[in-house]
Amino acid sequence: MTGSIAERIAHIRQQLPPGVRLIAVTKQVSVDAMREAYEAGVRDFGESQIQEAAAKQVHLQELPNLNWHLIGHLQANKAKKALEQFQWIHSCDSLKLAQRLNRLAAELSLKPHVCLQVKMLPDPNKYGWTVPELLADLSELDRCEALQIQGLMTILPLGLSPQESFDVFERTRDLASKIKQQNWQNLQMHELSMGMSGDYAIAVQAGATMVRLGQIIFGERMG
Numbered sequence: 001m002t003g004s005i006a007e008r009i010a011h012i013r014q015q016l017p018p019g020v021r022l023i024a025v026t027k028q029v030s031v032d033a034m035r036e037a038y039e040a041g042v043r044d045f046g047e048s049q050i051q052e053a054a055a056k057q058v059h060l061q062e063l064p065n066l067n068w069h070l071i072g073h074l075q076a077n078k079a080k081k082a083l084e085q086f087q088w089i090h091s092c093d094s095l096k097l098a099q100r101l102n103r104l105a106a107e108l109s110l111k112p113h114v115c116l117q118v119k120m121l122p123d124p125n126k127y128g129w130t131v132p133e134l135l136a137d138l139s140e141l142d143r144c145e146a147l148q149i150q151g152l153m154t155i156l157p158l159g160l161s162p163q164e165s166f167d168v169f170e171r172t173r174d175l176a177s178k179i180k181q182q183n184w185q186n187l188q189m190h191e192l193s194m195g196m197s198g199d200y201a202i203a204v205q206a207g208a209t210m211v212r213l214g215q216i217i218f219g220e221r222m223g
């Protein structure tokens with residue numbers, strides 16, 4: 001990998017259509033590197049752990065207009081903290097969690113942005129709804145009025161070919177369109193959070209509106 005963080009971000013931006021939001025995934029990334037990304041125009045940071053994010057938020061609190069996105073699995077007992085720290089929760093992965101977030105958000109007078117994490121292929125190592133499970137839960141999700149459910153999030157299993165990846169991303173987009181056509185009261189379906197460093201170009205071709213990029217900006221993570 002070559003270039004500075006700012007150069008890499010500029011290069012990625014050139015390839016993203018204007019409507020696609022770049023979320024810089026900063027797990028294991030230093031606050032200094034995050035400042036560089038901010039200077040280069042990044043306003044959206046993605047973290048997978050509440051505690052790691054909290055430590056960084058203390059250091060970066062003077063930076064205006066930052067949006068924090070939770071992208072990792074959320075344990076029920078940390079739901080309140082997640083709501084207090086993140087404007088976006090991409091990893092809402094069960095009805096039970098959604099209902100808990102909804103109840104707590106109402107208590108805290110918050111209106112978090114939420115994506116529903118869906119598993120398009122069987123993958124025992126991943127959280128999320130299967131398609132039939134999600135379709136069955138939609139009416140309950142629509143009642144979670146304190147949540148601004150914005151769309152779907154998906155993570156591909158490892159080892160797919162580019163064509164297979166495209167097909168899975170496209171099926172995710174089709175699922176979002178199908179849900180949108182059902183005209184729910186509260187549930188919105190205009191965001192598709194899909195694509196990581198290795199597959200974001202394919203995800204964008206298939207209609208991603210948010211890409212979550214870590215290593216391609218900040219370099220390889222340890223472990």
Ligand SMILES: *Cc1c(COP(=O)(O)O)cnc(C)c1O
Nearest residue numbers: 025048071196197212213214215
């Ligand atoms: C780590 C992570 C990313 C970023 O992965 P990279 O390969 O570093 O781009 C994106 N999404 C989720 C859910 C992640 O955990």
